[in-house]
Amino acid sequence: MTDEAPRLIERPLAAGGASPEQETPAPATERDVVFESRDVNVYYGIFRAVRDVTFTVPKNEIMALIGPSGCGKSTVLRCYNRMNDLIKDARVTGSITYRGTDLYDERVDPVEVRRRIGMVFQKPNPFPKSIYDNVSYGPRVAGQKKGLDDIVERSLRKAALWDEVSDRLKDSALSLSGGQQQRLCIARAIAVDPDVLLMDEPCSALDPIATARIEDLMQEIKQDYTIMIVTHNMQQAARVSDTTAFLTADIHSENDTRTGILVEVDTTQKMFSNPSDERTENYVTGRFG
Numbered sequence: 031m032t033d034e035a036p037r038l039i040e041r042p043l044a045a046g047g048a049s050p051e052q053e054t055p056a057p058a059t060e061r062d063v064v065f066e067s068r069d070v071n072v073y074y075g076i077f078r079a080v081r082d083v084t085f086t087v088p089k090n091e092i093m094a095l096i097g098p099s100g101c102g103k104s105t106v107l108r109c110y111n112r113m114n115d116l117i118k119d120a121r122v123t124g125s126i127t128y129r130g131t132d133l134y135d136e137r138v139d140p141v142e143v144r145r146r147i148g149m150v151f152q153k154p155n156p157f158p159k160s161i162y163d164n165v166s167y168g169p170r171v172a173g174q175k176k177g178l179d180d181i182v183e184r185s186l187r188k189a190a191l192w193d194e195v196s197d198r199l200k201d202s203a204l205s206l207s208g209g210q211q212q213r214l215c216i217a218r219a220i221a222v223d224p225d226v227l228l229m230d231e232p233c234s235a236l237d238p239i240a241t242a243r244i245e246d247l248m249q250e251i252k253q254d255y256t257i258m259i260v261t262h263n264m265q266q267a268a269r270v271s272d273t274t275a276f277l278t279a280d281i282h283s284e285n286d287t288r289t290g291i292l293v294e295v296d297t298t299q300k301m302f303s304n305p306s307d308e309r310t311e312n313y314v315t316g317r318f319g
Contacts, residue, residue, distance in 0.1 A: 094271035102290020148219035154211035209240025
């Protein structure tokens, strides 16, 4: 590690140091890897919730995290935009790099990380504001004053919602259906021009029609974003993802606690047709437990 402040390859992540123009571009092979995780552990106090997770996430692909309840999927996902920082006594060890930058370097601004790495949660959570104000909120907080109309329209178009709401942007976001609200949350996330979208069971509260629309949307936008999704729906993981990671829980009988472990990660096609580990095969075929 040099004394220069940590940076993204294309844009700075932390304040100070040299300007982006002074950087030497990384080789293409490095630039194609968005995240690289090595021996990642997550602790809550002295309890280790996740153990030794190692994998890479390629650019413009969708990675699905699957596994039984309590295996740490959401905990792992939150490592990638440092949302675990907000949990008392939580800490992450090991290494997670984002385009070559150590996400947990003390000089990296977590707020900037969360702007670059957006998140969509399990239940739609629109603000009690207008549709327009929901989408423009992030850019406004970042100091954007001009071009908000264009940002709102572009974001809603990317989220496949513009045609449904263009004539009622001043209406309350709470008046939308559940599926529309979730797409609005996606529009709100991409309005700040992120590089990555993290999705934590984004369809679990939606009906099949709304779920299909979100899945179609993910395929449409992955040309612009790298996506990581946590899902309990095996069919969904098989349909939408390029790569799948299977986690399970190591159960400690003496105190009835669980530590999440990564069993394997591979292309989704291989994971669902010919996985390397019997535990994966048992899970994806419904023989788990």
